[in-house]
Amino acid sequence: MATYKLLLLPGDGIGPEVMAGVQTVLAALAETGLAHFETEADLVGGSAIDAHGKPLSNATLAKADAADAILLGAVGGPKWNGVAYEIRPEAGLLRLRKDLGLFANLRPAICYPALADASALKRELVEGLDIMIVRELTGGVYFGEPKEITTLPDGSKRAVDTQVYTTAEIERIAHVAFDLAGKRSGRVASAEKHNVMKSGVLWKEVVTAVHARHYAGIELEHVLADNCAMQLVRRPKQFDVLVTDNLFGDVLSDVAAMLTGSLGMLPSASLGAVDARGTRKALYEPVHGSAPDIAGQDKANPIAMIGSLAMCLRYSFGLGEAADLVDGAITAALAGGARTADIAGDGSKVLGTRAMAETIAAEL
Ligand code: ATP
Ligand code: MG
Numbered sequence: 001m002a003t004y005k006l007l008l009l010p011g012d013g014i015g016p017e018v019m020a021g022v023q024t025v026l027a028a029l030a031e032t033g034l035a036h037f038e039t040e041a042d043l044v045g046g047s048a049i050d051a052h053g054k055p056l057s058n059a060t061l062a063k064a065d066a067a068d069a070i071l072l073g074a075v076g077g078p079k080w081n082g083v084a085y086e087i088r089p090e091a092g093l094l095r096l097r098k099d100l101g102l103f104a105n106l107r108p109a110i111c112y113p114a115l116a117d118a119s120a121l122k123r124e125l126v127e128g129l130d131i132m133i134v135r136e137l138t139g140g141v142y143f144g145e146p147k148e149i150t151t152l153p154d155g156s157k158r159a160v161d162t163q164v165y166t167t168a169e170i171e172r173i174a175h176v177a178f179d180l181a182g183k184r185s186g187r188v189a190s191a192e193k194h195n196v197m198k199s200g201v202l203w204k205e206v207v208t209a210v211h212a213r214h215y216a217g218i219e220l221e222h223v224l225a226d227n228c229a230m231q232l233v234r235r236p237k238q239f240d241v242l243v244t245d246n247l248f249g250d251v252l253s254d255v256a257a258m259l260t261g262s263l264g265m266l267p268s269a270s271l272g273a274v275d276a277r278g279t280r281k282a283l284y285e286p287v288h289g290s291a292p293d294i295a296g297q298d299k300a301n302p303i304a305m306i307g308s309l310a311m312c313l314r315y316s317f318g319l320g321e322a323a324d325l326v327d328g329a330i331t332a333a334l335a336g337g338a339r340t341a342d343i344a345g346d347g348s349k350v351l352g353t354r355a356m357a358e359t360i361a362a363e364l
Helices: 015-032 046-052 058-066 089-099 113-118 167-183 198-214 225-234 246-260 303-315 320-335 353-363
Strands: 003-011 036-041 069-074 104-110 130-136 148-151 157-160 187-192 219-224 241-244 267-271 282-286
Touching (some): 003 015, 015 069, 015 303, 015 320, 015 353, 058 089, 104 167, 104 246, 104 303, 130 167, 130 246, 167 187, 167 241, 187 198, 187 246, 198 219, 219 225, 225 246, 241 246, 267 303, 282 303, 320 353
Parallel strands (some): 003 036, 069 282, 187 241
Antiparallel strands (some): 267 282
């Protein structure tokens, strides 16, 4: 049995609590004999600032580079609100994504049958919902230059952000989306705003070209990002794979999040390019943040983090059977009535973070 090297970066706030849930599940997984992992933990974000004044040390970055995959909890919190912009906790995560070339952010939004009533929408609109949002993660307005605030002669200010996309950047994210669609229902929707943005014009053109050249069997639909937001709320099940840029992806995946019940349910994968050995850099993390309001209280839902582990097994290691086992254990725990506070309905018994992770591990 192969041994995989996993770097665990629990981070801040509820990060360490949900990461402990992953370790509970990893221990149960080792007993099944399907997979064995060597884990090492390190600091990132605020906890790293406290330890060595920087949210991501070069030593941690080197470990991340050497690992087979990285699992990350969450970074940030009010404790570090005062630190300089360049060394804020989030800067550590942005650098990790950028330096490892993690350009493809996969965010599945799945509505578990047991939770259909926890959705922001009516049950019939979300029951069976299974969308994969593919967000470009290392380009666009997050990184484009110039990016600045300047003072004008009259003393008022002027702020500039720049959205930049190249053909190569759009091509590689389009390939990720079409490849995924080939393993799913075979439909891709691409969201941009070509009516007002040049980067949208290029986005549409390149996605169309990649589709025509390589993916005849896949259905492609172009949708304006604002209309896409509306459609996600109006009739979400029309979407299967949804590919979009960095900023629209941030917004649209938060919309999709509310269809599934709770931020605490949503896993994500951030993938790099496939290298000559057929492997790729990858980081897996929950979509939610460090949730300082509930940190340290054993209240956080660990499912987004444990679901991120399942994505890791599937996408980094090809361990589909083990991934199905973890996903199945989550579904079974929910079907059995296990609920953390964020997804508890009236009258359901509320479990803490630890008890939820143990229930999932027991199902496994
Ligand atoms: P970030 O800027 O890091 O994305 P955020 O401001 O979007 O963070 P989160 O930390 O994700 O905020 O928290 C948003 C809300 O969702 C909070 O009220 C938090 O308690 C809740 N929340 C987030 N994650 C979980 C979780 N795993 N379990 C339960 N509640 C959660
Ligand atoms: Mg957020």
